[in-house]
Amino acid sequence: LELKIPPLLLVIIFGGLMWLSQEYFPATQLAFSLRLGIFITLLLAGMVITLVGAIAFKKAQTTVNPIKPETSSSLVNVGIYKITRNPMYVGMTLALIGWAFFLNNPLSLIFVIAFVCYMTYFQIKPEERMLTKLFQQQYLDYCARVKRWI
Numbered sequence: 001l002e003l004k005i006p007p008l009l010l011v012i013i014f015g016g017l018m019w020l021s022q023e024y025f026p027a028t029q030l031a032f033s034l035r036l037g038i039f040i041t042l043l044l045a046g047m048v049i050t051l052v053g054a055i056a057f058k059k060a061q062t063t064v065n066p067i068k069p070e071t072s073s074s075l076v077n078v079g080i081y082k083i084t085r086n087p088m089y090v091g092m093t094l095a096l097i098g099w100a101f102f103l104n105n106p107l108s109l110i111f112v113i114a115f116v117c118y119m120t121y122f123q124i125k126p127e128e129r130m131l132t133k134l135f136q137q138q139y140l141d142y143c144a145r146v147k148r149w150i
């Protein structure tokens with residue numbers, strides 16, 4: 001499964017599983033307006049973080065294609081990449097957390113955890129292996145300074 005499924009498709013799949021889970025488990029008692037506010041806030045924050053990460057890749061003229069990390073032409077370690085090595089995935093995770101609040105179902109948070117685990121093992125770690133091959137000590141030094149997620 002390594003590097004096979006595009007992360008955006010995974011967000012849709014896990015979001016759908018979260019939606020389906022609400023049919024089988026009771027909701028919490030959070031007011032709709034609170035749930036909606038949290039959802040919109042986290043969704044927008046996630047979208048901005050994802051976009052900022054993608055723009056940094058474009059400025060560095062390197063690929064944003066997560067399925068082919070071997071085509072990376074430069075190591076991006078400025079801007080938001082000083083805070084997290086994977087801002088696009090952090091943004092997607094925030095959007096899923098917001099969706100969990102909107103669905104009003106605590107069980108859906110299990111799917112957020114599953115998304116993070118899947119992304120770590122089948123997307124991020126293979127990317128890290130490839131980036132280590134491409135950028136060697138420069139990438140290892142970067143990893144020592146900046147966390148994988150946050």
